[in-house]
Amino acid sequence: MTRLHTSLLTCLLLLVGCGGSEPEESAVPEPEMIETDSETSLKLYLFDCGRLGVDSPVGFSIQDDETDVRELVTPCYIVDHPAGRMLWDAGLPSSLAGIEGGDGNQRLDRTLADQLAELDLGFDLSSLDYVAFSHMHFDHVGAANDVSGATWLVQQVEHEAMFADPVSIPATQPDLYENLRDAEHVLLNGDHDVFGDGRVRILSAPGHTPGHQVLFLDLAETGPLVLSGDLYHFRLSREDRRVPVFNVDEQMTRESMERVESFVAEVGATFWIQHELALFQQLNTAPAYYE
DSSP states (O other): OOHHHHHHHHHHHHHOOOOOOOOOOOOOOOOOOOOOOGHHHHHHHEEEEEEEEESGGGGGTOOGGGOOOOOEEEEEEEEEEEEEEEEEOOOSSSGGGSSOOOTTEESSSSSSHHHHHHTTTOOOTSSSSSSEESSSSTTTSSSSSGOOEEEEEHHHHHHHEEEEEEOOSSOGGGGGGGGGGGGGGEESSEEESSSSSSEEEOOOOOOSSSEEEEEEEEETTTTEEEEETTTTHHHHHHHHHHHOTTOOOOOHHHHHHHHHHHHHHHHHHHEETTHHHHHTTSSOOOOOOOO
């Protein structure tokens, strides 16, 4: 592992971040469940965008003897909507793909761009309409600079934190998203209906970072689904509402957990913990998709 990544990971596991400004509060809107046919199908593609080794889960407020999980997955997702496509989260830094065996506790076998070229799905990172990240940490924005022409959807407080001088949020590597500085973007202050029909909604869930967010999808066959971002990292995190020591605001995190969990229960959504490798290994990756 490079010195920079060692420093970032050490911060991720050991530091307690300072709190950010709270975004404007808003109630989670009830999703509009829409009947669809093949011409209006909403699809979700899943990609393996790297693995993270965890020497100890203590930084996640989990004791060593409470779980034997020591490896996390860092997925990428592309939402294919009749009105456009959106990248959700971008995994580990693309530069890692050139390092045989990975770099310390980080490993990326193939970049997202290479996966899309190989699969020939009819789109690539230059033909997306939107890009959104759950948050600014290096393991979620790794391919950000590879995207061109897409409109970036980001919470205003997160945008401010990402381009602060200096950046004070642990586990952040600003050079990974430098190209976003001049990209077309929409600053959010709460929840956002991406395509205007209720089927793809960004839900504000601050606390892990100042403008952390999760993603809701209303899939016709799979059913309602919520992608966790880093609201949780381990299954035990969700079961016991464990808050990592490096979150910027513990109370805000707990409020976001309750808000999202209430929404999940209300709509009967399936909930995917994005970093959970055991779950990821049961899912279908591209070229397969969920709809």
